[in-house]
Amino acid sequence: MSLNLPRIIGNAVSVANSWLDRRALHHPRYFKTLASLGALWFASHLVQATSHLIAPHVLPSRLGKLKRNAGAWAIVTGASDGIGKGFAFELAAQGFNVVLIARNRAKLESVAAELRGEFPQAQTKIWVADAAEVTAEGRVDFAQLKKLVAGTPVTILINNVGIANNPLELDILPDKDIVDVVVVNDIFTTLITKHVLPTLEANGPGLILNVGAFADRLAIPYMGVYSGSKGYTTSWTRGLAAELRERKSKVQVQALLVNAVNSQSNHTPVGLITPSARSFARSALRLASTQVVIAPTFWHKISSGILLVLPECFSRPMVSAFANQMRENFRQGKKLGQS
Ligand SMILES: NC(=O)c1ccc[n+]([C@@H]2O[C@H](COP(=O)([O-])OP(=O)(O)OC[C@H]3O[C@@H](n4cnc5c(N)ncnc54)[C@H](OP(=O)(O)O)[C@@H]3O)[C@@H](O)[C@H]2O)c1
Numbered sequence: 001m002s003l004n005l006p007r008i009i010g011n012a013v014s015v016a017n018s019w020l021d022r023r024a025l026h027h028p029r030y031f032k033t034l035a036s037l038g039a040l041w042f043a044s045h046l047v048q049a050t051s052h053l054i055a056p057h058v059l060p061s062r063l064g065k066l067k068r069n070a071g072a073w074a075i076v077t078g079a080s081d082g083i084g085k086g087f088a089f090e091l092a093a094q095g096f097n098v099v100l101i102a103r104n105r106a107k108l109e110s111v112a113a114e115l116r117g118e119f120p121q122a123q124t125k126i127w128v129a130d131a132a133e134v135t136a137e138g139r140v141d142f143a144q145l146k147k148l149v150a151g152t153p154v155t156i157l158i159n160n161v162g163i164a165n166n167p168l169e170l171d172i173l174p175d176k177d178i179v180d181v182v183v184v185n186d187i188f189t190t191l192i193t194k195h196v197l198p199t200l201e202a203n204g205p206g207l208i209l210n211v212g213a214f215a216d217r218l219a220i221p222y223m224g225v226y227s228g229s230k231g232y233t234t235s236w237t238r239g240l241a242a243e244l245r246e247r248k249s250k251v252q253v254q255a256l257l258v259n260a261v262n263s264q265s266n267h268t269p270v271g272l273i274t275p276s277a278r279s280f281a282r283s284a285l286r287l288a289s290t291q292v293v294i295a296p297t298f299w300h301k302i303s304s305g306i307l308l309v310l311p312e313c314f315s316r317p318m319v320s321a322f323a324n325q326m327r328e329n330f331r332q333g334k335k336l337g338q339s
Pocket of ligand 1: 077084130162213261
């Protein structure tokens with residue numbers, strides 16, 4: 001039996017209308033109270049939505065506070081490509097020195113040289129680590145990272161590294177893919193934060209940016225493992241933010257809701273809704289410390305916001321079309337956005 005949704009909604013609206021009509025005819029004051037409550041509800045939501053949308057973009061950036069005059073350092077995970085590389089360059093543009101973390105030393109060294117070429121005043125350090133190995137005994141040693149940054153005023157940690165599962169049915173998705181997504185996106189990120197937090201506290205004020213994804217809000221077929229791992233990012237960030245407030249910490253934490261960004265893993269051409277990695281990082285840094293969970297680009301907020309407020313009967317076909325396109329690309333060995 002199929003549900004005739006428009007008819008059900010139509011019937012419900014006409015029943016409510018006739019009930020209100022009868023009440024309004026006999027009890028005009030009752031109707032007025034109801035109308036005022038409705039107007040109040042609408043106005044408060046409008047103010048909330050507008051302030052969420054606009055306020056962060058008009059408030060002055062709080063990044064300057066983290067610079068400690070000169071010589072402050074930022075740690076960026078997944079820094080040799082995509083959004084992480086974008087953050088490294090934009091942080092250097094703002095006067096920060098950068099610790100670059102990823103798996104491939106040669107690539108990291110080439111990014112460090114490129115960065116110093118563009119910003120000769122910037123210093124760089126490299127830490128080679130495979131986030132997927134963090135649970136394997138002795139493979140990722142945070143003591144090495146602590147030693148690397150000992151004595152340097154680190155005030156920012158950008159938890160950017162993240163991977164997605166291949167868009168396959170759960171029962172044929174290799175166990176290793178599932179484990180890697182959760183370990184890289186959630187476990188590594190939590191552990192590096194735990195180990196860097198005392199340094200950030202000592203050098204406070206400090207900032208932790210956790211790169212999440214709008215995928216955590218959407219039901220994307222075949223991407224549940226990735227979406228779930230990014231759901232952890234926002235929930236954990238909220239919990240940590242509350243904990244840091246409770247502890248009166250000088251460190252703030254923020255989760256970034258990301259939609260499409262042109263990167264190594266997403267080849268969607270740069271456009272209105274798809275920023276370059278550097279422009280995305282620039283917006284995120286401008287809005288640092290404004291809201292605990294934030295979509296740092298205006299068009300991400302609008303495009304994803306529309307998907308989220310649309311009734312599921314409209315949004316579901318769009319999300320399914322996206323998922324099927326991703327599966328087709330995967331079958332053909334292409335990246336997202338590659339034609
Ligand atoms: N781009 C988008 O459209 C988009 C949308 C939503 C959310 N995001 C999120 O944004 C973040 C960055 O994505 P991106 O698209 O910029 O990625 P990307 O272009 O694929 O770059 C990934 C970076 O992470 C490093 N990396 C990958 N696996 C690693 C591991 N196991 N250990 C250490 N480093 C590793 C890579 O270097 P090596 O391979 O050399 O290690 C590279 O520097 C992720 O958290 C992603 O979920 C991106």
